[in-house]
Amino acid sequence: MENKARIAVNSNPVRRRVLMTMLVVIAAWASFCSYANAEVKTVDSKDVCMVANRVPGSPTIEVLIDRRTYYVCCKNCEARIKKDPALRYTKDPLSRKKINKAEAFIVALDDGSIAYFESRESAEEYFAGMKKAL
Numbered sequence: 001m002e003n004k005a006r007i008a009v010n011s012n013p014v015r016r017r018v019l020m021t022m023l024v025v026i027a028a029w030a031s032f033c034s035y036a037n038a039e040v041k042t043v044d045s046k047d048v049c050m051v052a053n054r055v056p057g058s059p060t061i062e063v064l065i066d067r068r069t070y071y072v073c074c075k076n077c078e079a080r081i082k083k084d085p086a087l088r089y090t091k092d093p094l095s096r097k098k099i100n101k102a103e104a105f106i107v108a109l110d111d112g113s114i115a116y117f118e119s120r121e122s123a124e125e126y127f128a129g130m131k132k133a134l
């Protein structure tokens, strides 16, 4: 009897959609919090891995591509950033403008990940807005 009830719940498509929506909302909220709690803490581009988008905490490798200098944490990331131009770019989370990671203003977040902005002003405005929203 109990088993039957559980199967009925699991196969209910509406119930499943509600659960999926909840999971998406929780994931979005969690990523929002990792931004919201962060101070604007600058990190030198030579101290980040621009492929993993993290502060690796170990010496990085300098990669020169088209007169721009990128930094990565390992040979694997070096091969990837050389091969895939998309890895060299990202979007400013505030202005949504496409920016080159080699020229970005980089902020270190509490969880070891990093965020790229087109300028310090953009980063400060972004985090100030996040704080106000809480």
Ligand SMILES: [Zn+2]
Pocket: 049, 050, 051, 052, 072, 073, 074, 077
């Ligand atoms: Zn790496």
